[in-house]
Amino acid sequence: AADIRAFLNGASPPPDGLALDPDLRWLLWLALAATGHVDAADLDGELTRDNTGSGRTAHLRALAARPDADVKAAAWTAVLTDRTLSNEHLDATIAGFRAGGRRDLTARYDTEYFAAIRGVWGERSIEIARRIVVGLFPDCDTVALADGWLDAHTDAPGALRRLVLEQRDHLARDLRARLFNAAV
Template sequence: EPASDAQFQFVKFFATTPSTDEHAEVLAGLLDGSVALEGLVIDTDLRWELLQGLVLLGKAGETEIAAALEADNTASGQQAAANARATVPTAEAKRAAFDSLVARDDAPNAIVRAVGVGVNHVNDASLLSPLVEPYFESLNRLWKERSYHMASQIITGLYPSPLANEELRAASQQWLDTNPDAAPALRRVIVECLAGVERAIKVAAADI
């Protein structure tokens, strides 16, 4: 129904899950006004979500993100831009976003959350495979050097759960096996992440 909450929520969901060129055309049209839905008001937050959908598909990048940030250089705009940059579907962009949290310690909590969401926002989960090894190599250092809240947020946010494959399961179990003396809270985070991967693998096998 025009102007309904359902209409708004459907558009938001559509913007987070596009996968085809046709989807990109609709997102671009909604963003530039050439596609209009009766009653739909495209506010600043929804504009960011439409742009992030285009970024996910490789149909928008740094130029568009920078322009959007210039138009909305607020705290929420900065978070949305960080999310969008981490969403760029290249291995290089994923690693840069990863390093912005792991190699540096100047990101505030809200940016950490936004980057984690963006890194794991993928249509092609194989983009995350190069992050598996550096992720596990960084765990003990992150836990030692960062506050409990920040470390747990980074470690949970950057866990490459969309992979949900044997590689990730094996790497997670190997880290647990080789780090029996790691902080119990850190081990619990990895145990919980691993449990999610194991459930996903079982579901995928049953679905086949």
């Protein structure tokens, strides 16, 4: 992390042949953010350097990626309530929320997710609702919450049920793969 920060900040040259274009810079800042090696001020500094549309989107993703309970709570709230987020900014906030795979920070939202999706589906545009339903689907250790929601919401709109069923199936495959890999 220190070496990456050093060449991002210009304190040392990057490895030979590595061109630090804005996309690569943001990927590196995202990795540092997700692992807790930067703060908002660092990311704001990079935004000053790359204050473009893609830079602002990457900035949102990196801000939401920081491994802090308050940061995750703010990202969760923004995704569900901030109607000003563009499609790209919504996706970036969701990706940041999910970054790092920190279940210790995101597991508390599993039940809230299933409590919220019916309302999201009814209140938001189809495209925004789809992005939220798919993007925030919990990475649980079981499909029980999804099965419970599906059993309790047989009257939910067909498209919403289909998305939940698809995400549930993705999770079930992932859980089988984890079990297989643990046995190998």
